[in-house]
Amino acid sequence: MKQTYARKENVEEKGNNKDQASITNSLKSKTEAIKAGLLGLGTVGTGVYRIIEQHQEDLKHQTGCDIKVEKILIKSMDKERSVAISPELLTTDYGDILNDPNITIVIEVMGGIEEARTYIAKALQSKKNVITANKDLIALYGGELLTLASENGCDLFYEASVAGGIPILRALVEGFASDRITKMIGILNGTTNYMLTRMAKEKLEYDFCLKQAQELGYAEADPTSDVEGLDAARKLAILGTLGFHTDISLDEVKVKGISSVSQEDIQYGKELGYEMKLLGIADRRDEEIELSVQPTFVAKSHPLAHVNGVFNAVYVYGEAVGETMFYGPGAGELPTATAVVSDLVTVVKNLNLGVNGRGMVAPYREKKLKPENRIYRRYFIRLVVKDRSGMLADVTKAFADHNMSISKMIQKPLAGQQAELVTITHTISLKDLEAWVKNIESNRSEIKIVSYYAVEGEEN
Template structure:
């Protein structure tokens, strides 16, 4: 008989149900791989009477957290309940009780990952969180293990399925922002309050985690320049497409001279770029390494079984470590002094859309504003909006963020010009 490894699960929602389902369906393979008979003993729920998607056989339900956290027979706690402070409290309790932890909670890891890793190490416990970024895509373990020998230079990520679904609908079906959001909510991709998704907060937290693992730098969420898709117009999507681009919400983290720059926001991607083909609720992470070059990891960014697969994979790693007696090592031990890149060292092309008074001298004033900031034009489109106003679209040559901000502020101050949109442009 194989040794037993008993698990407690905090949360029996979509992902929790998927974890229990996979452990049961793939029991024989998991047992062969780990050398353990992994079984769920207790599951924390809010409501004991609620109808469940899967049968609750072989384990008990409880509404008392300590029934799981203080059970001496439970060696591993799986946290899939969501929340931040409550989950933090439960995970700290579990780690201090000597239990390893697997979580899918990106908000928690982004905000309190350092603290939890330190407590896990102190108590010789494992803490894994593969499912916290990009659902079913094993991107974190790929960065930590498969790309450990390389020096990662840049990461571009479509890491929020809700906004990617909306932008796909706005691009391919010519739907408005409001129509795309309503459809995403009806399909369950967007919450009733979509703020975290549409304002880029969810993506920013995931980029904090990716940056920590790829570059060893603990960037604060406040240091991530974040802009969402709220207010994106059909006009910008149409003009971008006309110019050979697609608009996507992209998280970017780039190492520049031993510093790191992390942003989240709408960007123009060339239609030939691999990330441009990532549509609907799918996610993808595009990694550039000094040795390996460009690689992309693509798949479902959420969902019951994709996310649960990542959770169970972490659980398998915990079991293997327990068998080898190697628990307590950090998921990622790469640490580098954290330095944010100054704005005059971050270069990119940019897309501008302005509405300008259509009168003599206005365009000359615009070109002077950009020239004074050291920004030159790559492409220019102008078309009349009405008899007194024109729409001007500019794609610049690569310029520093500092130069772009100078030009933007100067244009914004001119009464004859109204800056409507400004997005970075990804090359290649």
């Protein structure tokens, strides 16, 4: 997430305060409703509308004023809506929201990148506060838009962009404000977690589970962004930026998806005491940062091994607090809408206090990415070897030649004088692992690497 914050100074800041003060004054009294423009009335937009309508009393109690959706931008006027909406609320012209001075908050839940980016930028330039659920946009242009928000004295919040209904971003920014986060591990994509859970529990094949996820509406017709790990990588970039106070851009996250994970890999992992999960890991030790999304075997003793189905979870290690875990629904109409509306409550409270655009802590830490020779992990490695005497000693030596050693191993006979060796290594460096893979693939025809995956957590 490229950050290019510019804290506005003196003259401009005074100007912004004036603008903000005039917005606050325009609220006149706390009995006057605060008006929001909603961009999108799909899954999330419908949930946001429902919650604002149904929770008026609670929202008023928390903010001191009524909150009203004044206009809703949609694409098609003819579409049937699952919520009763007065037709005059709907528009296909963004100008109806942008040019309405009474609308002080724009909620972007339409998705997509370029149009959403333009609409949000225009809203901020018009001194309207913005809430978005758009992880694709924030992971790519979060820095640019946050700078714009800061320059215009506006809030830009995006709680729903990571892990849907789990209030993880506010927890990182506010709950951990006094601590120093050293590591975050997340199951950040419900679609892949649903697929891996079914593969593990029901011994179903990858293609079948993907088709089921598509039929249930968990996966898109083009599932690439989910199954190849990009969706999780976007969320990890947002988590890394907020948790480590450092500019993290998407291309700094190493990404590997689940499309090559096989049923056999998962069952061998289970036999050795692990569950397969697509993990996003952001690690900061010795001031060096490492970010990756990859299918990982998680020890059954680790709480993340038990996060199943479409659920998400984020495990956070703080120097002072130790270990904490946040768990919940990562998507869906109402869970995601609760995150959007919680941002709305914060914006309204800020409006009442006249402090919009001041809550953002710009990334201030220098970024040092960890080189591969200092990225240490354990690995699950599955090999097919020629079943002959001395072969095991050869494999062990090939490991030792690259500073690798075996912690656990199982051996299974195969047809045609071959055997399968499934190992869990001790902690090794990524650089050594990659050198070993290259050497085996180029020079050792009797040893075939079937798969290898990172391992997380200690087994009991």
